[in-house]
Amino acid sequence: METNFIHHQSAHCENGVASNLLKHNGLNISEPMVFGIGSGLFFVYLPFLKVNYGPAISYRPLPGLIFNKVAKRLGLKIKRQKFSSEANAVKALDDNLKNNIPSGLQVGVYNLTYFPDEYRFHFNAHNLVVYGKTETDYLISDPIMENVTTLTHEELRKVRFAKGAFAPRGQIYYPIQIPETVDLKGAIIKGIKNTCRDMLAPMPIIGVRGMRLVARLIRRWPVKHGTKKANHYLAQMVRMQEEIGTGGGGFRFIYAAFLEEASGVLENPKLKELSKEMTEIGDLWRDFAVEASRIYKNRSTQVDVYNRIADQLVDISNKEEVFFKKLKLAIS
Amino acid sequence: MKKEEVPQDKGNLSNKNMKELVYATDENGNYTTALSTGWEPKTIALSNSIDEISERVAIAKAQVENNEASPIVYFMEYCRMDVGVLSSYVGMWQWRVKRHFKPKVFAKLNDKILQKYAETFDISIDELRNFKTH
Known part of the structure; x- marks a missing residue:
């Protein structure tokens, strides 16, 4: 068959x-x-949990949630x-x-x-x-x-x-x-609002605050666990981030492509501008991955390289905070 | 990321002739898709994890040979599992699985329990009992 x-x-x-x-x-x-x-863009750090003997950082919501949200918002x-x-x-x-x-x-x-x-x-x-x-x-x-x-x-x-x-x-x-006609506009707005809410959530482990928490932890890794383990943790983080298009840069570019398409559907030129901004943030995530890979490739033992990479992550989180606040305004 | 900046590094994907799809902007700044053969930072991160696993396997092997751990530990590491994953495959509590890590306890296990482990590791009971590394 x-x-x-x-x-x-x-x-x-x-x-x-x-x-x-x-x-x-x-x-x-x-x-x-x-x-x-489906509000696929997400960030969460799960304390107390280890994946492959490294920190558990997820750049996506729970499996199945994206499709479920799409179905709900489009009435499928x-x-x-x-x-x-x-x-x-x-x-x-x-x-x-x-x-x-x-x-x-x-x-x-x-x-x-x-x-x-x-x-x-x-x-x-x-x-x-x-x-x-x-x-x-x-x-x-x-x-x-x-x-x-x-x-x-x-x-x-x-x-x-x-x-x-x-x-x-x-x-x-x-x-x-699947209904004959779907309310694409309404669904897009709901999806964007949901993502803004997630990324700006007043919870220390989620969204931009989660990133800042991870940045604080990165500074502590080499002191607390020694550089070998810190290097492993960092490699683990990059794998979660860039593996097969998930998380980090890859997700930012998909989201930027979404905003571009949405700006056409909603006839909202502001979204097109924000799409460009998201692309820039995606590039920053890629720079972060490049810097991180340099650290674990050279098995660097200096503490300040970890501080530098943590600064990079804080910088990204600040940019994303500004970005999602603007995005929220753009569709309200 | 611009389309011409899409990385085409050699890596784990290109060995199998696989390409992944990425979103990138064209010359007018509009989004389109492109194929990538791989990206060095990812390849390094992945090989770092693989090295980590090989190291764990080597340690487990030495422990089994010195009779400090049962072959279950070796095969668990070899199959890239941890205690949580292994216990859910064999359907036993984690504390029970951990107990079976002790050579003395392992020696007394019956075929029924060994069969569960053997199936999980995709080997025969004999291979599990008479430990020889692959």
Whole structure:
């Protein structure tokens, strides 16, 4: 069986799956639009938690939230199912394919055989679309890949039932109802407001305040943990930031693309200017990554390089605070 | 980022002939997409993590050989897991898994429990019991 699904490559998996599934169902919506309406831009530092023996910093909201918000704001209905039985999970997917419904899945990355070995970590918030099945394989459209690919039945079972944090438990999702006309303008404004609220939240671990907290911690790392661990932490942070288009610079550029598109839809030239500003902030994030990589490449042992990079992060957080305040004004 | 500044460094992706999509601005400052083969800071960050893992695996191997830890520790590190991930794969509490790290406790484990670990690590019970590194 094969559904007539068209694969488009995207920068981030969740936006990509959402955009591809909606396009398949006749709603032509770009990846940046999904990202903006679903308020995908986020920052949170989770204290007390360690990921791969490093600090837990997330540049995105919880998995599934982007698509859910898009659905709510555009008035779509999405069906989401999790399974405790593996057999039922397989059956639900096969039934969907029989009924010509390509389905989004949340999967673990560790057993995705088409990824380079270096990318295979126990990370469970990846998304892809299954659009067909053969005797031996499932046909896979992974939005971060250039082309479609395949996984054997056994491989797909493994990734659907990966364990650990955010275990996907065979999660499957697909739109079941799309209205004739959607209120794109209203949805864009809601999405922007939500992002401004998140990034300016009066909470020390979220948004621009979260960045400042992390900057303070970076200054302390080499003193508290020694430079070896500090270097590892920094590398971990950059990986979370720039890996496969997520977080940091990559996300800022998607958001800037969204603002550009939104300025056309809302006929608001201010958003176009802000889009340019966001691009500049994205470039700053990239500079941050370059500086950080210099530190852990040279295994630098000086304390002041950490202070310098922390200053860079504080500078970014200040710019973003000003930016999101302006953005809030621009749409009110 | 301008389109012509999109990094095309050699790295983990280009080895497998993969390219990732990024958003960048064209000559008029409007957004478009471009493909990137990789970016050096990312490659270094990734190889840093890989080195870290190899180091952990080597330490675990030495511990198993000196009978300070059970082979479960080695295979856990080898599969890039930590105690939390491993315990959820085998469906046992973390304290139980940690107990199985002790060589004395490990020696007394029955086949049923060993089977759970073996399945998780994708090896046979024999390989788990008679520890030999890959």
